[in-house]
Amino acid sequence: MKKLLALLLASMMLLSMTAVFADVAQDVESAKELTHEELVQKAKAEEGTFIVYGNTSRITTALEDFSKLYDIPGEGNNLKDAEIYTKLEIEIDGSAKGADMVMIQDGASLIYMLNNDYLVNYLPAALAGSVAEDDQNPLVQQYINKLFIYSNIDDKVAPIKNVWALTEPAMKGNVIFKNPETEQVNMNFLVMLTSDDWSDKLADAYKSYFGKDIELGDFKNAGYKWIAEFLSNSVFGSSDTSIAEEISQTTASGKIGLFVLSKLRSSSVLADNLTVAQYDASENNYTVEPFSGFIYPMYALVSSGATRPYTAMLFIEYLMGAEGFAPWGKSIGAYSTNQDLVPLEGDLPISVWKDSLVVENPAYILENYEDVSTFVTKYLQ
Secondary structure, rough: HHHHHHHHHHHHHHHHHHHHHHHHHHHHHHHHHOOOOHHHHHHHOOOOOEEEEEEOOHHHHHHHHHHHOOOOOOEEEOOHHHHHHHHHHHHHHHHOOOEEEEEEEHHHHHHHHHOOOEEEOOOOOOHHEEEEEHHEOOOEEEEEEEEEEOOOOOOOOOOOOHHHHHHHHHHOOOEEEEOOOOOOOHHHHHHOOOOHHHHHHHHHHHHHHEEEEEEEOOOOHHHHHHHHHHHHEEEEEOHHHHHHHHHHOOOOOOHHHHHHEEHOOOOOOOHHHHEEHHHHHHOOOOOOEOOOOOEEEEEEEEOOOOHHHHHHHHHHHOOOOOOHHHHOOOOOOEEEEEEEOOOOOOOHHHHHHHHHEEEHHHHHHHHHHHHHHHHHHHHOO
């Protein structure tokens, strides 16, 4: 009897979840035909607090401004990607009130969530012509870049023209970035380097730097070889902020880091003591061979468990505009996918960054993550 009751409850829960998803997906589909004014009316007619999960602290600022603009009560939660995905599964599977909308990274996990109906994609109709097709589904709200940036207080770090320079014996212990086992986007970056495209580029860069063809030995390709030698030279910082602070100190002679460009605007970072490798390679058309860092997307999607789906869509529309992007747009290192919004003065356009940085391919990462992360772990022990 207990087993039967449990099965019935589980079936009811599944049916409830399916019904909620179907309703939200239908709302999203119908909203494609709404004008901005009609979307506002639909959002204002919804009840309860609008709840947002985001892996960026600036989501709370954006939500506060949105709430004031439309007089809609909102609650922002700054969480890590893994926490967001876990909470979504628990809440939606249990038909519990949770997030209406999320801002997240880690495209590989995102694909899983979309395929299993935890999230629903929404592209505001007014933005269809302003967002590149590749960034529309799933919707990328912005890109963020992490770059090789080094101490310039003396000449112990020569201008970085080729990433194989970071594998040299002299760089042992002088390369700093956040541990890829705790920083998902860093692991995703390493996974991408094992793809055919990037491993071929790394092989060409090896010949350019050392003047001879690469010898792989037991490594599958040049990507694996570079990862192994890069990690062997690396030490790990607790956060991108602390890494930027450390390398900018006058005692950081000979240090280079891989961290988000926006940290150069932090008051705790002595930016004058730092040089962005990409900028220092100007005679090479603003590139380091074959990349000067990586760039990763921040996605904005509707939760299939949303009780305020129209508000979620209105907020996404807001985040894609100038006012909604302002909390990020006031700094270098953040790039809206709305092509009508230009980067901060002094920064480079997103087209240049995409041409010179490793760009995430979520499908490749999802398929190859286990093999590469196991390989990475071996070199971190």
